[in-house]
Amino acid sequence: MAMPARPLLVLAALLLPALLLSAASAADSKNNPADQLVSLINSNRTASKASSLSDNQGLGCIALQYIKAYEGQCSDVRNKKPPETSFAEIFAPSCGVQVATLSKITGRLMGCQSKYPSPPEAFDILVNDAKDLQVLHSKNHTEIGAAVSGTDGGGPYFWCVLFSGGKPATSFKVDGEVPKTAMHPGCFSGNNDDCAGPTNGANVPISAGALRLVAAVLFSVACAFAM
Ligand SMILES: *[C@@H]1O[C@H](CO)[C@@H](O)[C@H](O)[C@H]1NC(C)=O
Numbered sequence: 055m056a057m058p059a060r061p062l063l064v065l066a067a068l069l070l071p072a073l074l075l076s077a078a079s080a081a082d083s084k085n086n087p088a089d090q091l092v093s094l095i096n097s098n099r100t101a102s103k104a105s106s107l108s109d110n111q112g113l114g115c116i117a118l119q120y121i122k123a124y125e126g127q128c129s130d131v132r133n134k135k136p137p138e139t140s141f142a143e144i145f146a147p148s149c150g151v152q153v154a155t156l157s158k159i160t161g162r163l164m165g166c167q168s169k170y171p172s173p174p175e176a177f178d179i180l181v182n183d184a185k186d187l188q189v190l191h192s193k194n195h196t197e198i199g200a201a202v203s204g205t206d207g208g209g210p211y212f213w214c215v216l217f218s219g220g221k222p223a224t225s226f227k228v229d230g231e232v233p234k235t236a237m238h239p240g241c242f243s244g245n246n247d248d249c250a251g252p253t254n255g256a257n258v259p260i261s262a263g264a265l266r267l268v269a270a271v272l273f274s275v276a277c278a279f280a281m
């Protein structure tokens with residue numbers, strides 16, 4: 055039996071704005087706290103006549119795995135480091151980074167606190183003495199990767215910045231795409247990705263994408279009623 059024309063029209067009116075709206079918001083990718091920290095670091099470096107560093111997504115993803123190695127233990131940040139072998143054995147494979155392209159880490163800045171610090175606040179936490187400032191401004195770095203993550207869907211919140219002296223085009227090369235499991239929870243720099251913040255993907259029952267679709271459908275229902 056053929057559908058009457060009017061319900062079809064209403065259905066089209068419902069779906070079209072929903073599709074348009076969700077496509078439009080999916081294209082927006084400027085919202086990533088790890089990328090924001092990298093720009094703060096680069097503007098501070100260039101203001102001090104140091105070079106701007108290349109934002110490497112492989113290194114950014116490794117910075118996020120580096121955070122995970124602390125297993126939420128904030129107090130370990132000051133005096134413990136994951137073993138050097140973790141880079142080749144755990145971090146690179148988790149990120150899809152080719153082990154042969156791992157390059158020398160020339161510095162790191164790491165911070166943690168119970169309340170979430172925004173990127174400018176994180177900058178102040180990460181750079182708070184002369185030694186940190188030396189790491190920030192070192193001429194040995196050519197590239198950078200930054201990450202932020204909460205723990206189990208809440209605090210404590212960790213920030214990690216790794217610097218390397220590798221060649222940006224050929225170091226920390228990702229095979230294909232960074233695996234989804236390496237992205238959650240948290241955000242890392244260099245992948246041009248929208249990121250929902252430090253608890254991104256952790257214990258969140260409805261994904262941001264689903265929320266966007268729900269919002270778009272509600273919006274289009276409103277449009278249909280307005281017709
Ligand atoms: C760079 O950061 C350091 C450490 O926080 C600060 O003392 C300095 O004023 C900053 N430089 C600029 C140009 O913002």
Ligand SMILES: *[C@@H]1O[C@H](CO)[C@@H](O)[C@H](O)[C@H]1NC(C)=O
Pocket residue numbers: 160161188189192193194
């Ligand atoms: C830069 O690298 C050299 C050689 O490895 C090292 O001696 C120096 O301390 C490094 N500088 C900084 C600021 O880390």
